[in-house]
Amino acid sequence: MSLEDSVRLIVEELLKGMEKEKIQSSNNKLPLANSSIIDECEITDLAEIDLQRYLQVPNPVNKELYEEMKLSTPARIGVWRSGPRPLTDTLLRFRADHAVAQDSVLGEVPEEFPAKYNMVSIQTLCKSKDEYLTRPDLGRKLDEENLEILRKGCLKGAMVQIIVSDGLSSKAVEANIPNLLPALTQGLEGMGVKLGIPIFVRNGRVAVMDTIGEELKPEVAVILIGERPGLGTAESMSAYMGYNPRLGMVESERTVISNIHKGGTPAAEAGAHLASLIKKILDARASGVNLE
Amino acid sequence: MAKEMTLVSVGIDVGTTTTQLVISQLTLVNVMPGSQVPKVEITHKSISYMGKVHFTPFEDRRHVDGTALRKIVAKEYEKAGVKPEQIDTGAIIITGETAKKENASEIIHSLADYAGDFVVATAGPDLESMIAGKGSGAEALSKRLHACIANIDIGGGTTNIAYFDRGKCIGTACINVGGRLFEVDPISHRLTYVSSPAQKIMNYCNPNNNQISNGNDLVLIKNCLNSMVECVERVIFQEPLLPQDNYLVMTNLLPDVKIDGVVFSGGVAKYIYLPGIKEWWIHGDVGPLLAEAFQESRINKSLPVHEGAETIHATVLGAGAHTVNVSGSTITVSEHTLPIRNVPAVYPELDMTGKFSWLKDAENYTDSLYRTVALIVPTLPNTDFQTILSLAETLACELPLIKGEPKVIIAQQDIAKVLGQTLQRLLPASPLVCLDGIELAFGDFLDIAKPLPYQDAVPVIVKTLIFAR
Structure with a gap:
């Protein structure tokens, strides 16, 4: 028997064995498949599970310590494994959270949202989300038509101009503005600050503040903008503040407060904090590193 | 920066x-x-x-x-x-x-x-117990080991016990057992003074009041000290107290939990960690003998004993370095309202409509001794602006009825700034101090210092403890 023949023989033997196994295992699988159809109605939404309280390690040696560690961080620690791979629900939850983040970037703030908060609504040069993501420069500019809306609808030379923009998370705007805006307005008005008409900018970048500043000449502009979402939260918002906002202002002239969301600084408290920070900027006539 | x-x-x-x-x-x-x-x-x-x-x-x-x-x-x-x-x-x-x-x-x-x-x-013995445990390093140790550690601070007059479970004080006890309850003459080694709790134990150990002859003092003292340490054992191991223990146990608010180790502090602790001193009379008291009795005790023999960072200095270090807390940084403080001292914490009750009311508890502190009271805002279901607004409206109705200025409000969640600004709008004439980030309990008193430079946060000292009630 040549070497080639003996190899062929071995392969044939193996194939036969595998065939047999296949038939056996598919016989075994049948009842399993049925039961999973029945269970389907009772499947819980993975995204509903509070990951920090979800203990996946079976029979932990020190459950209390494990719980404490899980609660100390939103990171996905102690998720157990199946062989060298993550468990199915770990993987699915990861993908679900990733999907939430993507939805938040690509989603739109509802049409009626700006009017509900008495905001003047405008749009940057970006006509679509794709263009917004690929052309950051256009997210900072306004065309003549939108500038005209500003001239007609807004006050010129206000002490503080509030701007709200979807930025990279439409969800952040929807989640935080209803609590942040009234707190910010109340705080500023309580300190005797005169506010302009707030503006909503669709597809905006932070520096759209400069373009608006050039047009309306407020003393201070503050832009409340959705942050790039992560797997932890898709609802985080930042506030960038600039004294004397104008074209050509440098990034170091902006003061920023980030991480405004339920798990960070709560929106209402952030609004109150921003009010006193803006008052400080008005008093010092400077923002960003010049304020320190 | x-x-x-x-x-x-x-x-x-x-x-x-x-x-x-x-x-x-x-x-x-x-x-x-x-x-x-x-x-x-x-x-x-x-x-x-x-x-x-x-x-x-x-x-x-x-x-x-x-x-x-x-x-x-x-x-x-x-x-x-x-x-x-x-x-x-x-x-x-x-x-x-x-x-x-x-x-x-x-x-x-x-x-x-x-x-x-x-x-x-x-x-107050409970505060002392906790402060000693912080100063000795038992608190930090329990945090580091993720364990429940008992600090036993044995001083001249009392033994103060505090349990720390993963960095949190969960109970204290104070027992009249100390190194200076008996005083001796360093030359003759005879008893010169017996304090009142020690006398009671002596009466128990020596009921017939036998004539104390030369040399018998030591035996009698040792018997008394053993009986005292046994009382400490019963407290720690949650065993029923005997009649004579009632002379010694001043407060006992220790929970029935398994402890993972002990730390000894206080003046006597030195001799527990470094035993074998011959001249037990050198301080004119029975400290070293008490240490010997603790050494022989079940506490030392059956529980892991850790050495703390401090022994005799534990309480003073705790008092100096561990009493101050810092509030949150987003708070509302009207000008020239701080510092204020001895402000009692006032807790609300829920009325029929589900609103909080502080009026009833505030009536307990109308004494002129208190300049003002601190209204505690319990944890709210959410921190939405609307929730805070309706809370502020309730407060604005009640604050003018509660005596004292400035008006002090302590929130359990991070809402002090927005709540404060809302109140300033509703009650523009009232000086206001609205803080958060401070853990408080029923029956606490607060001292609030002036705001820190550069930041809005204020140092706060919280006195007395929840389990003292």
Whole structure:
């Protein structure tokens, strides 16, 4: 028997064995498949599970310590494994959270949202989300038509101009503005600050503040903008503040407060904090590193 | 920019046997990155001056000598090179048997006024137990080991026990067992003084009051001390107390939990960790003998014993460096309202409509002793603006009916700034202090210091404890 023949023989033997196994295992699988159809109605939404309280390690040696560690961080620690791979629900939850983040970037703030908060609504040069993501420069500019809306609808030379923009998370705007805006307005008005008409900018970048500043000449502009979402939260918002906002202002002239969301600084408290920070900027006539 | 702030803190411990003073520097830093809402924490505690261990001066068995005590403090300040005006915060704690002297309260308050602008006078066995456990390092150890550690602080007059479960104090006890309940003559080794709790135990151990002949003293003392340590054992191991224990156990609020280890502190602890001293009479008391009795006890033999960072200095270090908390950084404080002292925490009850009302609890503190009260806002279901607005409206109705100024409000969640601004709009004429980030419990009293430089946060000292009630 040549070497080639003996190899062929071995392969044939193996194939036969595998065939047999296949038939056996598919016989075994049948009842399993049925039961999973029945269970389907009772499947819980993975995204509903509070990951920090979800203990996946079976029979932990020190459950209390494990719980404490899980609660100390939103990171996905102690998720157990199946062989060298993550468990199915770990993987699915990861993908679900990733999907939430993507939805938040690509989603739109509802049409009626700006009017509900008495905001003047405008749009940057970006006509679509794709263009917004690929052309950051256009997210900072306004065309003549939108500038005209500003001239007609807004006050010129206000002490503080509030701007709200979807930025990279439409969800952040929807989640935080209803609590942040009234707190910010109340705080500023309580300190005797005169506010302009707030503006909503669709597809905006932070520096759209400069373009608006050039047009309306407020003393201070503050832009409340959705942050790039992560797997932890898709609802985080930042506030960038600039004294004397104008074209050509440098990034170091902006003061920023980030991480405004339920798990960070709560929106209402952030609004109150921003009010006193803006008052400080008005008093010092400077923002960003010049304020320190 | 990381701007560091330092507070100079003094701790003074007026104990049964000794009086000590330490001066520490607390470093406070905004621990958040520049782009986030600040959060000030105490990042570092260092001892800048450790005073001598003085004997506590007494006029007689029932009175502390206030003049001599003040002299000790003045001398230590001079040696440390600080003036009372330079002290930012701290605590004077009067402990053990000394707290029972007739003029204790008067002396300690006048001393607190002298010692610095914001030094608090405190007493109370439960607070002492907790402070000792913090100062000895038992609290930090329990956090590091993720375990439940008992700190046993054995002083001249009392043994103070505090349980720390993963960094949190969960219970305290105070037992009249100490090294100086019996005093002896260092030359003749005969008893010269027996304190009242010790006398009761002696009556129990020696019911026939046998004539104490030369040499019998030691045996009798040892019997008494063993009986005292057995009482401590029964408290720690949650065993039923015997009739004679009632003379000794002053407070016992220890929970029935399994403890993973013990730390000994206080003056007597030194002899537990370093046993074998021959001249047990050297201090004119029975401290070393008491240490021997603890050494032989089930506590030492059946539980893992850890060595703390401090023994005799535990309480004074705790008083100096571990009494101050820092509030959240987003708070509302009207100008010229701070500092204020001795503000009782007032808790609300829910009325028929589901709204909070503080009026009833506030009535407990209408005494002119209290300048104002602190209304505690319990945890709210959410921190939405609407929720805060309706809370502020309720407060605005009740605050004018509650006596005292400034109006003090302490929230359990991070809402002090928005709540404060809302209240300022509703009640523009009332001076207001609205804080968060402070853990409080029923029956607590607060001292609130002036805001820190660079930051809006304020140092706060919380006195008395939940399990004291």
